[in-house]
Amino acid sequence: xxxxxxxxxxxxxxxxxxxxQGGMIKxxxxxxxxxxxxxxxxxxxxxxxxxLLNGDHTLYLSFEETPSKLIGEAEALGIDIRGLTNDxxxxxxxxxxxxxxxxxxxxxxxxxxxxxxxxxxxxxxxLDPLTPILWEFPSEKEQRKVLTxxxxxxxxxGTVLQTIEEPNAFGQTDIGATETRVPIYxxxxxxxxxxxxLGGKYNRTCKIIKSRKTPHHEGIYPLNFVNGPGIAIDxxxxxTVAMDTVxxxxxxxxxxxxxxxxxxDKDPKKRIIAQIAKNLLGEREKKDTIQxxxxxxxxxxxxxxxxxxx
Amino acid sequence: MSSKxxxxxxxxxxxxxxxxEASILFRIDGNVVDSSFKEKYSHKLLRTIQxxxxxxxxxxLEMKSGNLNKVTYELxxxxxxxxxxNNITILTTISSKNANLSLLSIESKRKALLLVNYL
Ligand SMILES: Nc1ncnc2c1ncn2[C@@H]1O[C@H](COP(=O)(O)OP(=O)(O)OP(=O)(O)O)[C@@H](O)[C@H]1O
Ligand SMILES: [Mg+2]
Numbered sequence: 001x002x003x004x005x006x007x008x009x010x011x012x013x014x015x016x017x018x019x020x021q022g023g024m025i026k027x028x029x030x031x032x033x034x035x036x037x038x039x040x041x042x043x044x045x046x047x048x049x050x051x052l053l054n055g056d057h058t059l060y061l062s063f064e065e066t067p068s069k070l071i072g073e074a075e076a077l078g079i080d081i082r083g084l085t086n087d088x089x090x091x092x093x094x095x096x097x098x099x100x101x102x103x104x105x106x107x108x109x110x111x112x113x114x115x116x117x118x119x120x121x122x123x124x125x126x127l128d129p130l131t132p133i134l135w136e137f138p139s140e141k142e143q144r145k146v147l148t149x150x151x152x153x154x155x156x157x158g159t160v161l162q163t164i165e166e167p168n169a170f171g172q173t174d175i176g177a178t179e180t181r182v183p184i185y186x187x188x189x190x191x192x193x194x195x196x197x198l199g200g201k202y203n204r205t206c207k208i209i210k211s212r213k214t215p216h217h218e219g220i221y222p223l224n225f226v227n228g229p230g231i232a233i234d235x236x237x238x239x240t241v242a243m244d245t246v247x248x249x250x251x252x253x254x255x256x257x258x259x260x261x262x263x264x265d266k267d268p269k270k271r272i273i274a275q276i277a278k279n280l281l282g283e284r285e286k287k288d289t290i291q292x293x294x295x296x297x298x299x300x301x302x303x304x305x306x307x308x309x310x
Numbered sequence: 311m312s313s314k315x316x317x318x319x320x321x322x323x324x325x326x327x328x329x330x331e332a333s334i335l336f337r338i339d340g341n342v343v344d345s346s347f348k349e350k351y352s353h354k355l356l357r358t359i360q361x362x363x364x365x366x367x368x369x370x371l372e373m374k375s376g377n378l379n380k381v382t383y384e385l386x387x388x389x390x391x392x393x394x395x396n397n398i399t400i401l402t403t404i405s406s407k408n409a410n411l412s413l414l415s416i417e418s419k420r421k422a423l424l425l426v427n428y429l
Pocket of ligand 2: 040041129
């Protein structure tokens with residue numbers, strides 16, 4: 001049963017760790033696939049931010065947007081990257097399209113070697129988006145060869161998150177398209193995000209397409225843009241019977257984070273709620289996650305907040 | 311009242327009915343004008359909504375050629391009522407399997423007539 005014992009890192013996105021049974025496997029290659037504007041970059045920025053929180057070394061390679069634009073976008077969603085580091089502009093590297101091949105085949109392997117010698121503990125690597133690299137190698141055979149090599153270098157260095165643009169023709173997206181087949185095939189885990197355009201909680205969704213060494217959840221879950229974490233996946237419909245203790249522990253931690261956020265809220269009533277939640281939780285055994293979870297969920301419920309306000 | 315929120319409140323009226331899980335105003339090409347859902351999220355319902363979205367163009371073509379105002383589908387888990395609102399929009403009401411369909415048909419018709427005013 002090595003799947004549970006495999007060392008994992010938090011994705012930084014609420015709900016994803018629940019669906020992946022604890023987060024991403026260390027030194028794996030993970031893909032976020034989605035059409036334009038579905039939230040891939042936001043996802044990647046939240047992953048980067050979690051890395052900064054954990055004290056990981058980070059390497060964010062942007063093939064499209066400038067560092068300052070990305071950091072600005074993150075800030076607009078409450079992901080305060082500048083607040084965590086002094087040299088935020090140094091965090092994200094823009095790789096221009098004409099230098100992509102040179103960068104991926106020569107500079108990156110050299111950089112990987114250098115960091116290894118410096119004994120960096122764990123690195124989070126982001127490739128956002130991978131798509132221009134795919135264009136440089138149009139044949140599948142070549143793509144496979146180049147990507148296998150790149151992933152070998154990168155995953156020896158740390159845990160990779162890459163975003164992949166899903167072709168979108170006349171409003172129909174296609175995750176099985178030839179353009180995306182090779183990187184998806186080579187990834188250890190693939191998360192598919194979609195904008196279904198149905199409105200409400202059925203508007204944006206998230207699904208785990210694959211996840212090696214992990215018994216993952218099969219469902220499609222609502223995805224929301226939220227201020228602070230950037231993106232959150234609502235996994236409250238994950239059936240209780242299918243959940244194990246690992247999942248409860250992650251949920252518990254997420255809920256404690258929620259309480260912590262509430263306790264810092266401008267609204268004094270929310271702070272009171274957080275205090276009540278803390279007091280109640282304090283008297284419980286930490287093992288009792290299911291009950292704790294229910295309790296915090298009740299306490300952070302919008303309607304109950306309204307009631308208390310009255 | 312703006313037309314958007316007007317439409318939404320009519321749709322919400324429908325989803326407040328016990329048996330109604332979702333009500334969606336579709337353009338006949340499958341685009342959503344507005345929608346309202348029951349509070350609780352459900353994968354099965356999502357599948358049915360996607361089925362509606364994918365088929366609303368064909369259904370509306372059939373309805374036009376047969377000169378029908380209303381079509382009802384009884385699927386495995388849900389019942390779907392399509393009700394013509396005007397030339398380019400269709401009201402879709404998704405209810406639980408055991409819903410009283412004749413009653414819901416009347417409700418759909420009533421809402422369809424109200425919705426025209428906002429379009
Ligand atoms: N608070 C919000 N509420 C709803 N949608 C939002 C919010 N914030 C951002 N968005 C949407 O998210 C999109 C940007 O997300 P992001 O840049 O992460 O997507 P992407 O998949 O990387 O897109 P691209 O294909 O442009 O790289 C915006 O276009 C906007 O529509
Ligand atoms: Mg992007």
